Amino acid sequence: MRLRLFTHVLPLLWLGLCAGPVHSQATHELPAVVQAAMKAARLPTDALSVVVWPVQTSTARLQHQAAVARNPASLMKLVTTTAALDLLGPAFTWRTPVFIEGQVNDGVLKGNLYLQGSGDPRLGVEQLWLLMRRIQALGIRHIQGDIVLDRSVLSVPAQDPGGFDGEPLRPYNAAPDALLINFKSLLIQFVPDPAHKLARVHIEPPLAGVKWPATVPLNNTDCSDYRGGLKADFQQPLNIPCVKDRCRPDSSRCCRTNRPHWPR
Secondary structure (H helix, E strand, O other): OHHHHHHHHHHHHHHHHHHOOOOOOOEOOOOHHHHHHHHHOOOOHHHOOEEEOOOOOOOOOEEEOOOOOOOOHHHHHHHHHHHHHHHHOOOOOOOOOEEEEEEEEOOEEEEEEEEEOOOOOOOOHHHHHHHHHHHHHOOOOEEOOOEEEEOOOOOOOOOOOOOOOOOOOOHHHOOOOOOOHHHHOOEEEEEEEHHHOEEEEEEEOOOOOOEOOOEEEOOOOOOOOHHHHHOOOOOOOOEOOOOOOOOOOOOOOOOOOOOOOOOO
Protein backbone atom coordinates (compact mmCIF):
# COMPACT_ATOMS: atom_id res chain seq x y z
CA MET A 1 0.00 0.00 0.00
CA ARG A 2 2.85 2.37 0.80
CA LEU A 3 4.41 1.79 -2.60
CA ARG A 4 1.11 2.43 -4.39
CA LEU A 5 0.59 5.57 -2.33
CA PHE A 6 4.09 6.78 -3.14
CA THR A 7 3.64 6.30 -6.89
CA HIS A 8 0.36 8.21 -6.70
CA VAL A 9 1.61 11.02 -4.46
CA LEU A 10 4.57 11.96 -6.68
CA PRO A 11 2.53 12.91 -9.77
CA LEU A 12 -0.08 14.56 -7.56
CA LEU A 13 2.64 16.68 -5.97
CA TRP A 14 3.85 17.67 -9.42
CA LEU A 15 0.38 18.59 -10.63
CA GLY A 16 -0.44 20.46 -7.45
CA LEU A 17 2.74 22.53 -7.55
CA CYS A 18 2.42 23.28 -11.25
CA ALA A 19 -1.19 24.37 -10.85
CA GLY A 20 -0.52 26.56 -7.84
CA PRO A 21 0.99 30.05 -7.76
CA VAL A 22 4.73 30.55 -7.81
CA HIS A 23 6.04 31.56 -4.38
CA SER A 24 9.34 33.21 -3.61
CA GLN A 25 9.35 31.34 -0.31
CA ALA A 26 8.78 27.64 0.23
CA THR A 27 5.27 26.60 1.15
CA HIS A 28 4.65 24.16 3.96
CA GLU A 29 1.10 23.26 2.90
CA LEU A 30 0.60 20.11 0.91
CA PRO A 31 -1.39 20.51 -2.33
CA ALA A 32 -5.07 19.72 -1.96
CA VAL A 33 -4.86 16.70 -4.27
CA VAL A 34 -2.11 15.19 -2.10
CA GLN A 35 -4.09 15.81 1.07
CA ALA A 36 -7.08 14.10 -0.54
CA ALA A 37 -4.94 11.09 -1.52
CA MET A 38 -3.57 10.83 2.02
CA LYS A 39 -7.07 11.05 3.46
CA ALA A 40 -8.34 8.36 1.08
CA ALA A 41 -5.49 6.11 2.22
CA ARG A 42 -6.35 6.88 5.87
CA LEU A 43 -2.89 8.25 6.50
CA PRO A 44 -2.26 11.45 8.45
CA THR A 45 -0.34 14.19 6.69
CA ASP A 46 2.24 14.17 9.48
CA ALA A 47 3.26 10.68 8.27
CA LEU A 48 4.77 12.27 5.15
CA SER A 49 7.88 14.40 4.71
CA VAL A 50 8.39 16.15 1.37
CA VAL A 51 10.99 18.50 -0.05
CA VAL A 52 10.62 19.81 -3.61
CA TRP A 53 13.64 21.81 -4.72
CA PRO A 54 14.05 22.91 -8.36
CA VAL A 55 17.63 22.44 -9.53
CA GLN A 56 17.70 25.87 -11.17
CA THR A 57 16.95 27.83 -7.99
CA SER A 58 18.30 28.19 -4.48
CA THR A 59 14.85 28.11 -2.86
CA ALA A 60 12.74 25.05 -2.16
CA ARG A 61 9.29 25.05 -3.71
CA LEU A 62 7.75 22.90 -0.98
CA GLN A 63 8.94 21.83 2.44
CA HIS A 64 6.57 19.73 4.49
CA GLN A 65 8.05 18.39 7.73
CA ALA A 66 11.47 18.51 6.12
CA ALA A 67 13.31 18.52 9.47
CA VAL A 68 11.48 15.49 10.91
CA ALA A 69 13.79 12.48 11.33
CA ARG A 70 12.70 9.57 9.16
CA ASN A 71 13.94 6.10 8.31
CA PRO A 72 15.80 6.84 5.05
CA ALA A 73 15.22 3.33 3.65
CA SER A 74 16.11 3.21 -0.06
CA LEU A 75 16.77 6.94 -0.16
CA MET A 76 20.23 6.07 1.19
CA LYS A 77 20.97 4.93 -2.37
CA LEU A 78 21.05 8.60 -3.32
CA VAL A 79 23.94 9.16 -0.90
CA THR A 80 26.00 6.23 -2.19
CA THR A 81 25.17 7.06 -5.82
CA THR A 82 26.24 10.68 -5.35
CA ALA A 83 29.47 9.59 -3.68
CA ALA A 84 30.17 7.08 -6.48
CA LEU A 85 29.56 9.65 -9.22
CA ASP A 86 31.74 12.19 -7.43
CA LEU A 87 34.64 9.82 -6.69
CA LEU A 88 34.52 7.45 -9.67
CA GLY A 89 32.76 9.42 -12.40
CA PRO A 90 29.82 8.42 -14.62
CA ALA A 91 31.92 6.35 -17.04
CA PHE A 92 33.56 4.12 -14.41
CA THR A 93 33.34 0.35 -14.90
CA TRP A 94 34.46 -2.37 -12.49
CA ARG A 95 37.18 -4.70 -13.70
CA THR A 96 38.59 -7.96 -12.37
CA PRO A 97 42.13 -8.28 -13.80
CA VAL A 98 43.68 -11.70 -14.32
CA PHE A 99 47.43 -12.28 -14.16
CA ILE A 100 49.52 -15.38 -14.79
CA GLU A 101 52.88 -16.41 -13.40
CA GLY A 102 54.64 -18.98 -15.52
CA GLN A 103 54.57 -20.32 -19.05
CA VAL A 104 51.67 -21.69 -21.10
CA ASN A 105 52.49 -24.75 -23.21
CA ASP A 106 49.84 -26.73 -25.11
CA GLY A 107 47.03 -25.20 -23.04
CA VAL A 108 48.73 -25.89 -19.71
CA LEU A 109 49.76 -23.02 -17.41
CA LYS A 110 52.78 -24.16 -15.41
CA GLY A 111 52.45 -21.60 -12.68
CA ASN A 112 49.89 -19.57 -10.77
CA LEU A 113 46.87 -17.66 -11.97
CA TYR A 114 45.83 -14.54 -10.04
CA LEU A 115 42.36 -13.00 -9.83
CA GLN A 116 42.64 -9.44 -8.55
CA GLY A 117 39.37 -8.21 -7.10
CA SER A 118 38.51 -4.54 -7.48
CA GLY A 119 35.30 -4.51 -5.45
CA ASP A 120 32.90 -5.24 -8.29
CA PRO A 121 29.50 -5.59 -6.56
CA ARG A 122 27.93 -7.27 -9.61
CA LEU A 123 30.36 -10.16 -10.03
CA GLY A 124 27.82 -12.96 -10.10
CA VAL A 125 27.95 -16.57 -11.21
CA GLU A 126 27.28 -15.65 -14.84
CA GLN A 127 30.05 -13.04 -14.96
CA LEU A 128 32.50 -15.39 -13.26
CA TRP A 129 31.66 -18.11 -15.79
CA LEU A 130 32.29 -15.68 -18.67
CA LEU A 131 35.60 -14.69 -17.09
CA MET A 132 36.67 -18.33 -16.98
CA ARG A 133 35.62 -18.73 -20.62
CA ARG A 134 37.81 -15.78 -21.62
CA ILE A 135 40.76 -17.33 -19.81
CA GLN A 136 40.19 -20.55 -21.74
CA ALA A 137 39.91 -18.58 -24.99
CA LEU A 138 43.38 -17.18 -24.29
CA GLY A 139 44.75 -20.72 -24.40
CA ILE A 140 44.74 -21.78 -20.74
CA ARG A 141 42.91 -25.09 -20.40
CA HIS A 142 44.65 -26.51 -17.35
CA ILE A 143 46.55 -24.95 -14.45
CA GLN A 144 49.48 -26.72 -12.83
CA GLY A 145 49.71 -24.31 -9.95
CA ASP A 146 47.45 -22.30 -7.69
CA ILE A 147 44.52 -19.99 -8.33
CA VAL A 148 45.29 -17.02 -6.10
CA LEU A 149 42.44 -14.70 -5.06
CA ASP A 150 43.71 -11.17 -4.37
CA ARG A 151 41.29 -9.29 -2.09
CA SER A 152 43.78 -6.70 -0.87
CA VAL A 153 42.26 -3.70 -2.67
CA LEU A 154 39.69 -3.27 0.13
CA SER A 155 40.46 -3.23 3.82
CA VAL A 156 37.11 -3.57 5.58
CA PRO A 157 36.99 -3.60 9.39
CA ALA A 158 35.19 -6.42 11.17
CA GLN A 159 31.42 -5.98 11.14
CA ASP A 160 28.41 -7.61 12.72
CA PRO A 161 26.22 -8.71 9.79
CA GLY A 162 23.20 -8.92 12.09
CA GLY A 163 23.71 -5.55 13.73
CA PHE A 164 21.30 -3.78 11.39
CA ASP A 165 18.16 -5.88 11.77
CA GLY A 166 19.17 -9.14 13.41
CA GLU A 167 19.23 -10.98 10.05
CA PRO A 168 22.91 -11.87 9.53
CA LEU A 169 22.17 -14.31 6.67
CA ARG A 170 20.34 -11.79 4.48
CA PRO A 171 22.28 -10.95 1.28
CA TYR A 172 21.81 -7.20 1.81
CA ASN A 173 23.76 -7.46 5.08
CA ALA A 174 26.87 -8.85 3.38
CA ALA A 175 29.90 -6.68 4.02
CA PRO A 176 31.85 -5.14 1.11
CA ASP A 177 34.55 -7.35 -0.35
CA ALA A 178 37.10 -6.98 -3.12
CA LEU A 179 35.87 -10.30 -4.56
CA LEU A 180 32.18 -10.23 -3.73
CA ILE A 181 31.10 -13.33 -5.65
CA ASN A 182 27.34 -13.66 -6.17
CA PHE A 183 26.58 -11.18 -3.34
CA LYS A 184 27.95 -13.79 -0.89
CA SER A 185 24.66 -15.64 -1.30
CA LEU A 186 23.41 -19.03 -2.45
CA LEU A 187 20.43 -19.69 -4.69
CA ILE A 188 18.48 -22.60 -3.18
CA GLN A 189 15.63 -24.07 -5.19
CA PHE A 190 13.28 -26.93 -4.40
CA VAL A 191 12.00 -28.99 -7.33
CA PRO A 192 9.04 -31.17 -6.28
CA ASP A 193 8.85 -34.84 -7.20
CA PRO A 194 5.30 -35.82 -6.09
CA ALA A 195 5.71 -39.40 -7.29
CA HIS A 196 8.42 -39.96 -4.68
CA LYS A 197 6.90 -37.50 -2.14
CA LEU A 198 10.02 -35.37 -1.97
CA ALA A 199 11.56 -32.20 -3.32
CA ARG A 200 15.05 -32.19 -4.76
CA VAL A 201 17.37 -29.46 -3.49
CA HIS A 202 19.45 -27.51 -6.00
CA ILE A 203 22.06 -25.05 -4.75
CA GLU A 204 23.94 -22.59 -6.93
CA PRO A 205 26.86 -22.15 -6.83
CA PRO A 206 27.99 -25.52 -5.42
CA LEU A 207 30.63 -25.12 -2.72
CA ALA A 208 33.45 -27.60 -2.19
CA GLY A 209 33.33 -29.19 1.24
CA VAL A 210 29.78 -28.02 2.02
CA LYS A 211 27.13 -30.70 2.54
CA TRP A 212 23.39 -30.19 2.32
CA PRO A 213 20.38 -32.51 1.97
CA ALA A 214 19.87 -33.75 -1.58
CA THR A 215 16.10 -34.00 -0.96
CA VAL A 216 13.48 -32.99 1.59
CA PRO A 217 10.19 -34.87 2.15
CA LEU A 218 6.87 -33.42 1.07
CA ASN A 219 3.61 -33.38 3.00
CA ASN A 220 0.28 -31.59 2.90
CA THR A 221 0.95 -28.87 5.46
CA ASP A 222 0.46 -25.19 4.72
CA CYS A 223 3.31 -23.59 2.82
CA SER A 224 2.77 -19.92 3.64
CA ASP A 225 5.82 -19.92 5.93
CA TYR A 226 7.96 -22.52 4.21
CA ARG A 227 11.23 -20.85 5.23
CA GLY A 228 10.30 -21.19 8.89
CA GLY A 229 9.02 -24.71 8.30
CA LEU A 230 12.25 -25.88 6.70
CA LYS A 231 14.17 -25.03 9.88
CA ALA A 232 17.55 -25.10 8.17
CA ASP A 233 20.33 -24.78 10.74
CA PHE A 234 23.34 -22.82 9.49
CA GLN A 235 25.25 -23.02 12.76
CA GLN A 236 27.38 -25.69 11.06
CA PRO A 237 28.10 -23.98 7.72
CA LEU A 238 29.95 -27.00 6.29
CA ASN A 239 27.18 -29.47 7.10
CA ILE A 240 23.66 -28.04 6.82
CA PRO A 241 21.31 -30.46 8.62
CA CYS A 242 18.20 -31.84 6.98
CA VAL A 243 15.02 -29.85 7.52
CA LYS A 244 12.03 -30.98 9.56
CA ASP A 245 8.78 -29.63 8.11
CA ARG A 246 7.92 -29.66 4.45
CA CYS A 247 5.32 -28.32 2.03
CA ARG A 248 2.81 -29.96 -0.21
CA PRO A 249 3.87 -30.94 -3.75
CA ASP A 250 1.30 -28.77 -5.53
CA SER A 251 2.43 -25.56 -3.84
CA SER A 252 3.80 -22.94 -6.17
CA ARG A 253 4.96 -20.71 -3.32
CA CYS A 254 7.76 -22.85 -1.97
CA CYS A 255 8.31 -25.87 -4.18
CA ARG A 256 8.64 -23.99 -7.42
CA THR A 257 9.44 -25.87 -10.59
CA ASN A 258 11.55 -23.07 -12.00
CA ARG A 259 14.59 -24.19 -13.96
CA PRO A 260 17.67 -24.17 -11.75
CA HIS A 261 19.82 -21.11 -12.32
CA TRP A 262 22.85 -22.88 -13.79
CA PRO A 263 25.54 -21.02 -15.80
CA ARG A 264 25.03 -21.47 -19.50
